[in-house]
Amino acid sequence: MDKAEFELIAKSVQAASDDRKAAAVIAYAFGEPPGEKSKDRCWIEYAAAAALLHALEEATPDKATRKSLLQAAAKHILADFLPIIAPEEAEAFIKAAAELLASVPTPETLTAGSIKKSVHMIPKAVNVLPKIPIAPTPKEEPAATAAVTVAKSRGKEAAVYVGLRAELAPIAPRLTVFDLSVMQAAASIYASGTKTFSSNQLYRALTGADAHTRITSKATLEAVKKSLDTLQATIITIDAEQQAALRGYKGYAWNKSTFKGYMLPMTKLETAYYSGNKLAASCDCWRILATPPALEYATTIKQVATIPQEVKRLPKGVSATVNNICIRDTLLYYIHLNRGKGTKLNYSTLFEAAGVDTSDRRIYHKMKKAADSLLQYWQEIGFIADQTDVIESSKNDTIYIS
Template sequence: MHNEYELITKSIATAADAARRAFYEEVTALSLGKPSAGKRDLQQLLKEHLTMTILKVALGTMTEKDFTREKLLKAIAENASEDTLQIVRKVLKSIPTPETLMAGSIKKSVHMIPKAVNVLPKIPITPKEEPAATAAVTVARNRGKEAAVYVGLRAELAPIAPRLTVFDLSVMQAAASIYASGTKTFSSSQLYRALTGADAHTKITSKATLEAVKKSLDTLQATIITIDAEQQAALRGYKGYSWNKSTFKGYMLPMTKLETAYYSGNKLAASCDCWRILATPPALEYATTIKQVATIPQEVKRLPEGLYVTVNNICIRDTLLYYIHLNRGKGAKLNYSTLFEAAGVDTSNRDTCYKMRKVARALLKYWQEIGFIAGETDVITGNRNDTIYIS
């Protein structure tokens, strides 16, 4: 495919730089005797760094005209070990084809359940040179004592936004879902489809929502999160978990933006904004460590017929998903006012509230129809008291 060479070149250059930095950061940590030193396999980091250098050099010997993925892999295979080839295959697999970037979707989404993640919209984003505003999220109480996770947000330079929104969390979850599927290079169109549950060739129906996605990606790329879970890691119920570390810090989406790439079909050419994720997003790493990540079919993210793909509707959907996962089997009650406040929806307007209730009911009905939640005995809406029951 014409111009696939450009996408491969930029993605590999970014991946090679990330591998180099990861190796030398660990070497520095070990030499300084930092507590974090030795947490990663130095030999494996060196192998990845050298492999990416080899891959970058091999790609540099090819021209756009004679390039194919198969030729690149064959050129490396002539003098490479099986370990090296495995790394190369993994990297190439993480770079989708131009067709996938323009129309691709994923089969499953991840949904992060920790309170320390869902509290993020309530925390101000402070400039890098100022002390971060930190929220203490209680995760357990024992004999009058509380164990808390401390969460803070800072900007790389000046904050792009005063704070994250619920929609930003939805975009972050969608990007994390793409990353969890094995893809590290993605386009705004691909993320839009992961966010909305659209299948591979569904037309993008809302340019406003697509623009909101792009704006959100810029915010997430420039915002640094710190999750200090030291107290949680020391709790009896969490000690057996795979704690490689108890503090998770980095950009909300650790990624770099690739220059606008152009892909040509048989007749037409289209532009495509692309990003390359460099490492596991800290919120996903934390949620995975404490086993609070739900995997759901993509069709659950799809908005049912009659609902438009708007920022508000996506926020209602993902907030409702959060409460359902948080309260399964507990017989909990959820007031619409609580749902709307958590979703960041303006409740001062009666018409807006009425419309949002219809959105919530349509989502619940759709999820019952596809079997994601059980019938009306499990999740129903109370006509008199405006309550959603979750059992």
């Protein structure tokens, strides 16, 4: 194992240890865990991280392997905890250590998208976020800034209330559609089991590229980094109490009805990235510490679409610009929101929803061409039906997706 990989593992485990220690303290002090984890699970994960830290302190990079680190961690667990836990319970601690170690990418996957499928969150309460201003006052809980009607019950509308606020000082007035795309890509990496990632890896997951695809847009990569800073510092609150009480949603796994936390609960790791097995340069890596609240909410109400990375790939002629990514993900939202029913929308509606300014007719036609290329590509790979039509007239261009 080279020094850079060893360092990445050490910093990832340290970040996980700090987070799990804090969660365990809160859980046992107040009798209730701070997130979706149980008290026992918080304790198990903290103990597993501590054992791995011991193993890392004793190891040297040139002689260490992931297997040897796990074996050393297992020895620490057995030595430290067997007096207070049953032997069969030790398996849970060792398994947690193995999962933590596996959540740190290898040098080969750190520059790759390293995921086969993406998650795409469909709830209106998630997709309305770009329309909500980020409250600038960090010390006070903001009033709900958006009420999203999800259904009607006994003649009354049931709403989900969504609010955003900044942690310290607002670094953006509001989220953008591109921020949502970055959040979806990071959540996809998290859902795949990898919790530490680089901005380069996220770029590839976002654009559907693989390890062999060159990063073609430095501007988009910089936009990804800026978006991560915004998402890390923005706190979301989703109050779904009315939805949880609905008859049609009572059978869902409502462990809670309010989902709150950072848009991406993560910490930044100043470390390195790789080209193949060789250290390329220092870069920013991130460690996701808990399930993003939007993903937890979308999963609870079973409105998460699983999309093959092939679908996220931008076809030939569609460059990896911020606008094109927003067009793609907005189309995916409309397609999955209307699965089995078909949807009809005109281009101006699509571009407005994607947050793309098409007041310049040249940009309008450029974005229209990108949308048409995406639809044609999705037909070719069988993602959408062959009979999808683009109906055009002199007054109104309409896309009908069957």
